[in-house]
Amino acid sequence: MIAGDQKHRTRILLVEDNIINQKVAMRLLDKKLGYNADVANNGKEALGKLETSDYDLILMDCQMPEMDGYETTRIIRDEASAVRNHKVPIIAMTANTMSGDRETCLETGMNDYVAKPIDFQDLADAIDRNLCADKCPQPQSDHSSIIAESQYVEQGVADTIPSEYGDDPDLVELIDEFVLGFGDDLRTMKETLENGDLSALRRLAHQIKGAGGSYGYPMISEAGKMLEDAAKEQNSGNCTLAMNRLTALYQAAVRGRERDK
Incomplete structure (x- = not known):
């Protein structure tokens, strides 16, 4: 679990083209989770921000005009690109829930995956997993447990x-x-x-x-x-x-x- 003072120092970049999705995600990040976040409306805009600023984590929509999340991630991971941090954690956000989507995101270079519509706890857990690294225990979900x-x-x-x-x-x-x-x-x-x-x-x-x-x-x-x-x-x-x-x-x-x- 990320401490409150650390959250205030954490910079998150939300890459999302849909205005309503932006508002919902920013509400979750700010009001419920306590993080500061900037918004990029597409991949090209995100790359521009990443070339001039340092971010601790990226929330990346996969389907966007101009440049989608997959291509944006490939450029971020390319050591020859102009972004400042090629190893910044990237969490994919996608409405695609078909089998294999998670693998596609990871193969592209993303670190994690949350499905849309965004579930608050899923998002919180994914952020914790990727910001904590070895410093925090990673929550494990047991989806096979029988419900009493x-x-x-x-x-x-x-x-x-x-x-x-x-x-x-x-x-x-x-x-x-x-x-x-x-x-x-x-x-x-x-x-x-x-x-x-x-x-x-x-x-x-x-x-x-x-x-x-x-x-x-x-x-x-x-x-x-x-x-x-x-x-x-x-x-x-x-x-x-x-x-x-x-x-x-x-x-x-x-x-x-x-x-x-």
Whole structure:
């Protein structure tokens, strides 16, 4: 775990062309993780910054106009290029979740990988792994553990839950769209569960897990992970419990958005 005073001295470069994704990522980095970060809108702009400034870590979108993340990374790693630090850690950020994407990123010269939509804990862990090096223990995830039913039967869901980013006027419309779409996602997941397609349910749950964190709803992200793990274990009973919790959280999120308007 990176100490607070070290975070303030750490410089991160976010390379991302999408304005909304920039705002969400910068919100996570600044408000939730405590890091200072600069933004580059594409690979060419990133190279310009890297030729004049030193950064401790780069968050690199893979698909961008002008110059994508793969080509940008190859140039950074090229000792003949003009960037100041050819060994700066690079964490890939990509919406591609197909098998082999992680290997492609690593083969290009990137050090790590997080999938979009960005999950807060996944991002925090990746940054810790790459900034700590040998100084910090690296967190290990055990995705094969069986989830106890008691994990699902937690404290009751509050009547309303606000988004942690609800006070940002630039993100309000995006949050509303997420909550509205969450209802459609729930209906799709319920139908998938009723049809017994737990593999498809697992993929849908993974998306909710990431989106919940990205839009300021960590409780939704946690419940999405419960559902994802239950589907992976082919445990229909725990899937139903997790779906019930997600439904309650959705209703509380809707009331939270109505209250804030």
